[in-house]
Amino acid sequence: MRTEIDALLPLVRTVLAVAETEHVTDAAHLLGVPQPTVSRHLARAAAALGVDLVERRGRGIALTPAGHVLVPYLARAVREIETGLEAMADEDARVRGRVAIAFQNTLGERVVPRLIERFRRDRSGVTVELDQGARDRCLARLDRGESDVAFVALGDEHRDRSTELFSERLVLVVPAGHRLADRPDVPRAVTDVADEPWVTMAHGYGIRSVHEVLWRAAGSTPAIAFQGQDIHTVRGLVGAGLGVSVLPPEARPSEPVQAHTVDLPLSDAHAERRIGMVWSDRVLPPQAAAFRDLVISEGRAVLR
Numbered sequence: 001m002r003t004e005i006d007a008l009l010p011l012v013r014t015v016l017a018v019a020e021t022e023h024v025t026d027a028a029h030l031l032g033v034p035q036p037t038v039s040r041h042l043a044r045a046a047a048a049l050g051v052d053l054v055e056r057r058g059r060g061i062a063l064t065p066a067g068h069v070l071v072p073y074l075a076r077a078v079r080e081i082e083t084g085l086e087a088m089a090d091e092d093a094r095v096r097g098r099v100a101i102a103f104q105n106t107l108g109e110r111v112v113p114r115l116i117e118r119f120r121r122d123r124s125g126v127t128v129e130l131d132q133g134a135r136d137r138c139l140a141r142l143d144r145g146e147s148d149v150a151f152v153a154l155g156d157e158h159r160d161r162s163t164e165l166f167s168e169r170l171v172l173v174v175p176a177g178h179r180l181a182d183r184p185d186v187p188r189a190v191t192d193v194a195d196e197p198w199v200t201m202a203h204g205y206g207i208r209s210v211h212e213v214l215w216r217a218a219g220s221t222p223a224i225a226f227q228g229q230d231i232h233t234v235r236g237l238v239g240a241g242l243g244v245s246v247l248p249p250e251a252r253p254s255e256p257v258q259a260h261t262v263d264l265p266l267s268d269a270h271a272e273r274r275i276g277m278v279w280s281d282r283v284l285p286p287q288a289a290a291f292r293d294l295v296i297s298e299g300r301a302v303l304r
Contacts, residue, residue, distance in 0.1 A: 007048035012074050014041035015053060019071045023060045090286075097287030100129045102138035102147040104206055106231055106248060107275065111165070111303060112151055118302050119291050126287050134229070136204035142280050148288035149295070153206035154274040163296045164276040165303055170210065171263040171271075173238050173245045181262040188264045190246070190271075194220035197243035199234050202227045206273065207234075211246060213270045235261055246271060 008015075017027040018038065028035040046052045053067035063071060099119075103112045116128055131141060138150040154162055172188050174181050180188055201208040208227075215222060225243040228234045238245050239260030249263050277299070279292050 004048050008045060011041045011045045011048075012078065014038055015045060015067075015071065016074055016078065018042065018054055018061065019063055019067065022057075022062055096125050097123075097285060098127045098129060099149070099288045099291045100131070100147045101149055101151070101291075102131045102133070102141045103151040104135050104138060104153065105132055105229075106207075107151045108132055111275065114302055115151075115295055115299060118298065119294055123287065123290070134202070134204040135206040135209070139278065142278060145280060145282055147280070148284055149277050149279045149292055151275070151277050153210075154276045154278070155209075158278045161281060162276050162278040163299070164274050165295075165299050167272055167274045168248055169272050170246050170266060171249050172266050173235060173247050173250075173261050173263055175239055175241050175244075176260055176262055178244070178262065180264060184262050184264055186265070187267040189267050190214045190218040190220065193244045194218055194222065196222065197225040198222045199226045199228065199237045199243045199245045200224055201231070201234060202229055205229070207231065207247065210270065210273055214246060214268055217268065217270055248273075 013031060014027065014037075017030045018024065021027045021030060024038050024042075025035050028038045031038070042054055049066075049070075051066045052064050053070065054061045055064050101112065101116075112130075120126065120128075131138070131147060135152045138147070138152050141147040142150045151165075154164060172180075172190070172193065174193070180192060198211070200211050223243075226234075226237055228237070231247055234245050235247060235250065237243070246266065250261070277292070277295050284292060
C-alpha cells in the first residue's frame with residue numbers, strides 16, 4: 001500500500017465535503033467540526049500528496065486540476081464502503097435476530113414446522129419464538145405486537161395483510177356404527193345430523209367459528225355435548241359416542257389402528273377452511289419481514 005494512502009484515508013470525508021461545498025466554513029458545518037480542523041486537514045492532505053487539492057477562488061475555494069482527478073475516485077471508494085456495510089448488515093440480519101410466530105393448534109404438526117425448517121436453511125442463527133393456541137389468541141398477540149406473524153384459519157378481516165397457503169374441505173365425523181356411516185363415500189349435510197348432540201371446540205377456536213356458520217346455514221341450534229380445546233380430544237369423544245362433529249380429515253396413521261370414527265364428505269358449501277398467514281400491521285424487523293416474504297413466495301410449494 002502506498003504511504004500516501006495511510007495519510008489520506010482519515011481525510012477523505014473532509015476532502016469530499018470541501019469539494020461539495022467549495023467553502024471551508026460550509027464544509028465545517030456539514031462535517032460538524034470547527035473551521036480550523038478543515039483547514040488543517042486540507043494542509044495535511046497537500047503535504048502527504050505533494051500537491052494542493054484546492055485553491056482560493058474569490059471568497060471560496062475550488063478544486064485544483066489534481067483535486068478534480070482525485071475526488072471522483074475518493075467518492076467511488078466511499079460508495080463501495082457503504083455498499084459493503086449494507087451487505088454486512090444484511091448478512092448479520094440473516095444469521096441473527098428473532099421471529100415471533102403464533103399458530104393455531106392444528107397447524108403445529110406439519111405447516112409451521114416445515115416453513116420454519118425452510119427458513120432456517122439460510123438463517124440458522126435466527127431465534128424463533130413460538131406461541132400456540134386458539135385462533136383468537138393468535139390474532140390478539142398479533143394486534144398487541146407480541147407476534148410478528150400468525151398462522152390461522154383465514155377470515156375476511158385481514159385481506160390486506162394475509163396470504164393463503166391452502167384450503168381444505170372439512171368432513172362430518174360420526175362414531176363407527178353411526179346410522180350414516182355405512183356409506184362413507186356418499187356426501188352428507190349438516191342437516192342430516194341437525195337433531196343430534198355435537199362435540200365442538202370452545203369459543204375462540206377457528207373450528208368453532210366454522211361450526212356456527214354451518215349451524216346458521218342449516219337453520220339448526222344443536223345441543224352441545226362437550227366443548228373442547230383440542231381437535232384430537234373432540235374426535236376421540238365423537239368416537240366414544242358423545243355426539244358428532246365437523247373437523248379436518250383424519251391424518252393417515254402410520255400403523256393400522258381400529259377406527260372409532262368415520263369421516264363423511266360434506267356437501268355444505270361452508271364446510272371448508274382457508275389456512276394462511278397474517279402479519280402484523282407494524283413495520284416488521286428485517287428477519288421477520290424475510291420470513292413473511294419467504295412464506296408468501298415459497299409457502300405453497302413448501303407445503304405441497
